[in-house]
Amino acid sequence: MLDVGLDHFLFLSAILFIIGMMGVLIRRNLIVIFMCVELMTNAVNLSLVAFAWNLNSIDGQAFALFIIAVAAAEAVVGLAIIIALSRRAHTINVDEVRTLRN
Amino acid sequence: MNTQLYGSDWVVIGILILAAAALGYALLTLNQIIAPSKPSAAKAAPYESGVPEVVATKPRFTPRFYVVAMLFVVFDIEAIFIFPWAVVFDGLGLYGFLAMLAFMFLLFDGFIYAWKKGALEWA
Amino acid sequence: MGLDLDLTAPDLTLAWPQLIVFVMTVVLLFADAFVPKAQHFATLTGISLVGYIGAAFALVTQSGQNAATFDGAFRADGLTVFLSLIILVAAVATVVISASYLQNGEQQLGSDGRLRIANSVPAGEFYVLIGFSVFGAMLVAAAGNLIVLYIGIELSALATYVLTAFAKRRLTSVEGAMKYFLLGLFASAILLYGMTWIYGVTGSMDLDRIAAHLAGTDAGDGFTDPALLLGLLLLVVGIGFKMAAVPFHFWTPDAYDGAPTPVTAFMSVVPKAAAFAAAIRLFVQALEPLSDQWTTLWAVLALVTMVFGNVVAIAQRNVKRMLAYSSIAHTGYIMVGLAAYTSGGTIDDPSISSLLFYILAYTFMNIGAFAVITYLQQRGVGMMLEDFNGLASTRPLIAVAMTLFMASLMGVPPLLGFYAKYYVIVAAIDADLLWLAVTIVVASAVSAFFYLRIVAVMYFNQPDGRPLALPTRLLSGGIGVLAVATLLLGLFSSPIIDLADQWSGALTVLGRTAGQ
Numbered sequence: 199m200l201d202v203g204l205d206h207f208l209f210l211s212a213i214l215f216i217i218g219m220m221g222v223l224i225r226r227n228l229i230v231i232f233m234c235v236e237l238m239t240n241a242v243n244l245s246l247v248a249f250a251w252n253l254n255s256i257d258g259q260a261f262a263l264f265i266i267a268v269a270a271a272e273a274v275v276g277l278a279i280i281i282a283l284s285r286r287a288h289t290i291n292v293d294e295v296r297t298l299r300n
Numbered sequence: 301m302n303t304q305l306y307g308s309d310w311v312v313i314g315i316l317i318l319a320a321a322a323l324g325y326a327l328l329t330l331n332q333i334i335a336p337s338k339p340s341a342a343k344a345a346p347y348e349s350g351v352p353e354v355v356a357t358k359p360r361f362t363p364r365f366y367v368v369a370m371l372f373v374v375f376d377i378e379a380i381f382i383f384p385w386a387v388v389f390d391g392l393g394l395y396g397f398l399a400m401l402a403f404m405f406l407l408f409d410g411f412i413y414a415w416k417k418g419a420l421e422w423a
Numbered sequence: 424m425g426l427d428l429d430l431t432a433p434d435l436t437l438a439w440p441q442l443i444v445f446v447m448t449v450v451l452l453f454a455d456a457f458v459p460k461a462q463h464f465a466t467l468t469g470i471s472l473v474g475y476i477g478a479a480f481a482l483v484t485q486s487g488q489n490a491a492t493f494d495g496a497f498r499a500d501g502l503t504v505f506l507s508l509i510i511l512v513a514a515v516a517t518v519v520i521s522a523s524y525l526q527n528g529e530q531q532l533g534s535d536g537r538l539r540i541a542n543s544v545p546a547g548e549f550y551v552l553i554g555f556s557v558f559g560a561m562l563v564a565a566a567g568n569l570i571v572l573y574i575g576i577e578l579s580a581l582a583t584y585v586l587t588a589f590a591k592r593r594l595t596s597v598e599g600a601m602k603y604f605l606l607g608l609f610a611s612a613i614l615l616y617g618m619t620w621i622y623g624v625t626g627s628m629d630l631d632r633i634a635a636h637l638a639g640t641d642a643g644d645g646f647t648d649p650a651l652l653l654g655l656l657l658l659v660v661g662i663g664f665k666m667a668a669v670p671f672h673f674w675t676p677d678a679y680d681g682a683p684t685p686v687t688a689f690m691s692v693v694p695k696a697a698a699f700a701a702a703i704r705l706f707v708q709a710l711e712p713l714s715d716q717w718t719t720l721w722a723v724l725a726l727v728t729m730v731f732g733n734v735v736a737i738a739q740r741n742v743k744r745m746l747a748y749s750s751i752a753h754t755g756y757i758m759v760g761l762a763a764y765t766s767g768g769t770i771d772d773p774s775i776s777s778l779l780f781y782i783l784a785y786t787f788m789n790i791g792a793f794a795v796i797t798y799l800q801q802r803g804v805g806m807m808l809e810d811f812n813g814l815a816s817t818r819p820l821i822a823v824a825m826t827l828f829m830a831s832l833m834g835v836p837p838l839l840g841f842y843a844k845y846y847v848i849v850a851a852i853d854a855d856l857l858w859l860a861v862t863i864v865v866a867s868a869v870s871a872f873f874y875l876r877i878v879a880v881m882y883f884n885q886p887d888g889r890p891l892a893l894p895t896r897l898l899s900g901g902i903g904v905l906a907v908a909t910l911l912l913g914l915f916s917s918p919i920i921d922l923a924d925q926w927s928g929a930l931t932v933l934g935r936t937a938g939q
Contacts, residue, residue: 208623212320213323215612215616216320216323216324217324217327218612219324220324220325220327220328222605222609224328228601228605231605232605232608235605235608235609235612238609238612238613238616239611239612239615241616242612242615242616242619245616245619245620245623246619246622249619249622249623252623253623253626255626255627257570257622257627257628258619258622258628260570261569261570261573261618261622261628263380263381263384264570264573264574265573265615266377266380267377267378267380267381268573268574268577270373270374270376270377270378271374271577271581272577272581272608273373274370274373274374275581275584275585275604276604276605276608277366277369277370278366278370278585278588279584279585279588279597279600279601279604280601281363281366282588282591282597282600283594283597283598283601286591286592286594286597287594287597287598295594295598295601309649309652309716310652312649312652313649313652313653313656316649316653395432406449409449409452409453410452412453412456413452413453413455413456416456416457417456
């Protein structure tokens with residue numbers, strides 16, 4: 199049996215976090231960007247639970263539950279904004295929504 | 301650990317950030333190299349097999365679908381707090397029970413608001 | 424797994440002010456659904472004002488306290504009181520200046536030269552969301568551990584994302600909300616990852632216990648755990664996004680420009696105050712033993728933010744965008760207070776109290792400036808520089824108020840903004856950051872160009888004779904109060920700064936002894 203320790207979890211969560219981050223920076227579809235942010239959040243959850251397991255403390259797990267609940271609220275607000283945008287602009291590509299001058 | 305070797309603590313972080321960026325780009329490049337890309341008109345069609353479309357597909361959903369889906373997500377996820385509470389219910393005593401009652405009241409409050417505002421009516 | 428089930432009822436009396444705001448918001452929710460249309464607006468406005476002012480009184484009774492409840496997760500100390508009062512002032516000001524906007528909606532000049540309503544805003548939802556955002560920001564100010572800090576930041580931000588998209592028929596509003604939302608979420612994820620690392624290294628979520636752990640592990644070999652530094656860096660980036668520091672500011676101009684103007688006034692103050700509250704709680708309270716590391720980071724960010732914000736603001740002809748960049752520049756000035764923190768912070772350390780005073784001053788003058796734009800929006804688009812043409816002859820009092828706000832933002836003595844900058848500069852010099860002090864002065868001189876341009880346009884250009892709508896009494900009264908405060912509060916700055924001094928001093932000194 200492979201001995202899975204804290205390092206393995208942290209490494210996996212770091213990789214997931216970086217994949218999510220690159221996705222946010224590179225992808226142009228709003229839904230995909232949103233999913234990438236969720237991936238980052240879940241990477242954080244993974245490392246929180248791994249730390250809590252390693253430290254033998256319940257705090258990290260409790261925090262993970264709160265993060266999941268907040269992420270659900272964020273999903274609702276995000277989808278509402280994306281729907282409002284797609285009705286106005288008829289696209290969900292970030293590059294095509296450029297009415298505000300920078 | 302040898303402090304002189306690094307000069308500054310931040311060098312470690314710098315290496316870490318470089319490694320992270322390298323990993324990100326490596327994964328993306330790997331994807332470009334490995335993934336087969338053979339686009340064809342048939343694949344872009346809404347129905348890959350079957351009758352060709354006659355008019356442009358631009359389905360319109362009524363906003364009711366979105367509203368119901370959103371309400372579902374919120375109320376669904378709140379159950380996440382009830383499970384751990386139920387597991388240790390015996391040890392929590394009266395205060396734990398009252399705290400959950402307050403939480404349920406707030407959820408219910410949101411439900412009444414959505415109901416009264418007509419978000420649940422399907423017409 | 425240690426399941427500690429020793430659940431004791433918390434001391435709710437310590438959380439009165441926060442509970443008042445929360446209950447008020449729930450009452451607003453019911454009132455929005457059940458109050459008939461005729462009394463709808465007046466009732467909701469009344470409930471909001473009574474709730475915020477009641478919470479402010481409850482806060483004042485708490486001053487001088489230093490206690491914690493909810494197992495240390497909630498702190499009722501001087502910092503809580505001062506920051507919450509700032510947030511409540513901003514909330515009351517927002518309710519007052521948004522009244523005419525909510526009643527009349529967004530108006531646009533039609534092709535026939537008459538005003539018509541282009542966007543009506545549902546008042547009930549507006550007040551409820553403001554209430555939740557204020558509650559979230561107050562939670563951040565009172566946070567005693569990382570979980571409450573995160574929940575507060577998110578609650579405050581989520582409500583603001585929705586408010587930004589409130590003029591949903593206008594694409595710019597939804598677009599600004601979208602950018603604000605995605606980047607805010609991105610920042611939250613980074614902030615969370617930083618918190619995770621801090622938790623993993625120190626083994627605690629409690630801010631005081633983190634500080635105690637860090638103070639205990641300093642081996643004295645001058646080498647800091649890289650995992651801790653990574654956590655620190657992620658926290659700085661996450662908080663930097665939330666407070667709109669350069670280079671994490673991209674969302675700011677678009678979100679400020681797109682949002683309905685009263686919302687812009689609100690989001691330029693309350694989420695920013697929440698971000699600085701989080702910064703004080705995280706860095707000064709929890710990560711104090713690492714202050715040598717983070718003061719350098721904040722000093723560099725402050726420099727870049729001040730220079731960038733002021734230089735880019737010059738090029739703007741849209742006053743709302745100009746104020747967005749000006750708000751970035753002011754973030755830079757406030758960050759100097761954080762950068763000037765000296766390790767071991769004694770009660771004489773002026774850095775954090777100067778920061779607190781600056782946020783207070785910024786609240787009055789910035790909401791005032793946006794209130795004037797709200798007023799002008801009655802006459803069409805109302806946010807371009809040309810819309811201010813000849814305001815001094817058509818609406819002399821409003822022009823005087825706008826002049827006061829602009830001069831105060833610039834830092835002209837004896838206005839409020841001057842004292843705010845003065846205290847920050849003193850703190851910077853105290854901390855041997857002369858280069859930052861010089862940058863503040865130079866940046867303020869540059870900012871004179873775009874602030875005075877509005878004043879010049881108001882006084883020297885001819886009015887273009889477009890129709891002027893009458894504002895509601897609440898709006899003109901609000902502008903008046905804010906203008907008087909900007910004019911006079913500066914003269915009373917010394918008792919306020921003493922108060923801030925006491926409170927922030929109590930935080931740093933008592934916070935650490937309690938943790939050990």
